[in-house]
Amino acid sequence: MATYKVKIWRQSGPNANGHMERHIVKGIDGDMSFLEMLDHLNEDLEEQGKEPVAFDHDCREGICGACSLVINGQAHGPETTTTCQLHMRSFEEHNVSEIDIEPFRATAFPIIKDCVVDRSGFDRVIQSGGFVSVNTGNAPDANANAIPKPEADTAFDAAACIGCGACVAACKNASAMLFVSAKVSHLAHLPQGDAERRERVHSMVNTMDKEGFGSCTNYGECEAACPKSISTDNIATLNREFIRSKVGPTT
Amino acid sequence: MSSNSSNSVPCGMTTVGAKMLVALTGMALILFVIAHMLGNLQVFLPGDELNQYAHKLKSMGPLLWVARIGLLSVFVCHVGLTIALTRRNAKARGALSSNEIQIRATGERYVNGYSYETATTASRFMIHTGIVIFLFVIYHLLHFTISPDHPPVAGDELIDVKAMVIEGFSHSIVAGVYIIAQLALAAHIYHGAASALQTLGLRTDSTKPGVSKAGILLAAIIGIGNISIPICVLTDIIS
Numbered sequence: 001m002a003t004y005k006v007k008i009w010r011q012s013g014p015n016a017n018g019h020m021e022r023h024i025v026k027g028i029d030g031d032m033s034f035l036e037m038l039d040h041l042n043e044d045l046e047e048q049g050k051e052p053v054a055f056d057h058d059c060r061e062g063i064c065g066a067c068s069l070v071i072n073g074q075a076h077g078p079e080t081t082t083t084c085q086l087h088m089r090s091f092e093e094h095n096v097s098e099i100d101i102e103p104f105r106a107t108a109f110p111i112i113k114d115c116v117v118d119r120s121g122f123d124r125v126i127q128s129g130g131f132v133s134v135n136t137g138n139a140p141d142a143n144a145n146a147i148p149k150p151e152a153d154t155a156f157d158a159a160a161c162i163g164c165g166a167c168v169a170a171c172k173n174a175s176a177m178l179f180v181s182a183k184v185s186h187l188a189h190l191p192q193g194d195a196e197r198r199e200r201v202h203s204m205v206n207t208m209d210k211e212g213f214g215s216c217t218n219y220g221e222c223e224a225a226c227p228k229s230i231s232t233d234n235i236a237t238l239n240r241e242f243i244r245s246k247v248g249p250t251t
Numbered sequence: 252m253s254s255n256s257s258n259s260v261p262c263g264m265t266t267v268g269a270k271m272l273v274a275l276t277g278m279a280l281i282l283f284v285i286a287h288m289l290g291n292l293q294v295f296l297p298g299d300e301l302n303q304y305a306h307k308l309k310s311m312g313p314l315l316w317v318a319r320i321g322l323l324s325v326f327v328c329h330v331g332l333t334i335a336l337t338r339r340n341a342k343a344r345g346a347l348s349s350n351e352i353q354i355r356a357t358g359e360r361y362v363n364g365y366s367y368e369t370a371t372t373a374s375r376f377m378i379h380t381g382i383v384i385f386l387f388v389i390y391h392l393l394h395f396t397i398s399p400d401h402p403p404v405a406g407d408e409l410i411d412v413k414a415m416v417i418e419g420f421s422h423s424i425v426a427g428v429y430i431i432a433q434l435a436l437a438a439h440i441y442h443g444a445a446s447a448l449q450t451l452g453l454r455t456d457s458t459k460p461g462v463s464k465a466g467i468l469l470a471a472i473i474g475i476g477n478i479s480i481p482i483c484v485l486t487d488i489i490s
Contacts, residue, residue: 009362017350020362073366105360107345170365172375173340205265214343215266215336217377218446219370232449233456240452242267 002028002092006041008053008101011111018111020100030089034077035060035067037088038101054114060084062227065162068169069115070102075166075225082164082227104169108176108212119165121211122179126163128207129200130183132192145191155189158182160228170225173214178222180208181238182230188241198245201238261335269332274447276329281440281469283322288476294416294489305412330385337378373442380439387432394419420484429481437474441466 003026011018025041032040035057042052058066062085071077077086078094091099101115109117147155159182167178184201187193193200216235223232260269290308293301308315344360354362367375395415420426445466448454454462483489 011348017348019349019351019354070361070365073361073363074368100363102361105345105347107343111348172344172365172370174343174345175340205267209260209266212343214340215270216450217340217374218442218449219367219374221365221367221370224368233454236449236452236454239267239271239450243271243452
């Protein structure tokens with residue numbers, strides 16, 4: 001059982017000023033997840049009649065992309081995983097007893113309360129181009145479209161993006177290029193994505209710009225912060241798709 | 252949505268389109284820098300090859316002005332777009348909202364800064380090395396092109412560029428300014444060259460090893476080539 005000195009961002013509302021609040025969290029087991037440590041803190045706060053800390057979470061299995069947090073200066077903390085799959089032993093093993101917790105910060109991710117940020121900008125990017133046209137009626141045979149294995153693998157790797165926003169939080173420019181490129185690249189590698197291929201890249205890039213995300217300067221921090229190890233190769237793919245949509249053949 | 256007119260890229264371009272133009276103009280400027288360096292390296296030749304070369308360039312007449320205006324347009328496009336994108340990025344990053352002096356004073360987006368894992372120093376200071384290069388270009392033009400102190404004449408109405416170079420770099424402060432600026436240029440090209448290839452979508456599985464080497468190789472060639480001139484003047488290897 002370990003004790004941690006936690007400093008966590010408190011902000012009462014979107015337009016309020018925030019500050020780092022100090023807490024001592026006792027009785028933390030190495031097998032507890034990071035979010036369970038925060039649950040523990042919130043139970044203490046509630047017992048003392050204080051407002052618990054607001055933070056995002058949902059599946060707690062590392063697949064939904066709801067959890068966030070910048071932990072000791074790193075999106076999702078020191079390991080390549082989501083905050084919900086980060087365990088307290090990661091801190092125990094490295095004798096880290098002080099933990100700073102902040103929300104994912106970007107103008108396009110406004111803070112709602114404490115560590116909860118509004119990431120619906122990502123949803124609007126998806127709405128603008130992250131879809132394919134399908135014929136209604138009976139479901140087609142799963143093997144009706146032949147897709148070479150390497151293409152399927154590349155598409156799958158891009159599709160692994162859970163849209164958590166760590167790439168934006170880690171990027172010095174708050175750029176959403178890794179997220180947008182993962183979506184563009186996923187569908188660009190599959191025959192199902194062909195019908196909207198030209199429009200998709202344009203709509204998604206335009207929406208990304210309109211939402212106020214920054215531009216990519218190829219620092220590579222997004223790839224390092226990504227819990228799903230989405231590669232910046234996808235950004236090169238997005239750039240190729242962008243050029244192709246301008247000067248490539250129309251069909 | 253946080254978009255507004257002051258947060259947009261010039262000419263209604265997307266950020267991706269603007270970045271591609273920055274990449275293309277950057278590549279053009281790298282080609283110019285290489286050509287410029289090869290021309291300058293003639294200072295190491297024993298005769299007055301450098302003077303002949305300078306004379307040839309000067310006698311190009313209208314073509315010289317076409318080249319100058321072309322180069323200036325590329326330069327203005329590269330600098331203008333990066334300033335617009337950098338300002339846009341600062342807005343996108345946002346600022347901490349807090350009354351606490353300690354937090355406000357950090358000037359970072361995160362209270363204790365972000366722990367960068369992979370970003371190279373060169374990549375994080377592109378705008379700074381860019382500003383150094385910009386100021387240097389102005390100084391360099393004033394120094395050698397617009398107002399050379401006393402253009403010495405070496406017979407046949409040739410301007411003695413070689414003497415001008417040697418005279419200029421014999422002052423250690425002048426040589427120092429050139430060396431620092433060339434180090435900034437090398438750092439800028441180190442990230443810029445590889446980054447431009449990625450932005451233009453030229454980094455693929457097969458070209459990946461070459462792309463990462465392109466930055467280092469170009470930075471080393473241009474850095475060593477250009478810095479060798481003031482160093483050799485200072486150490487009397489060229490005299």
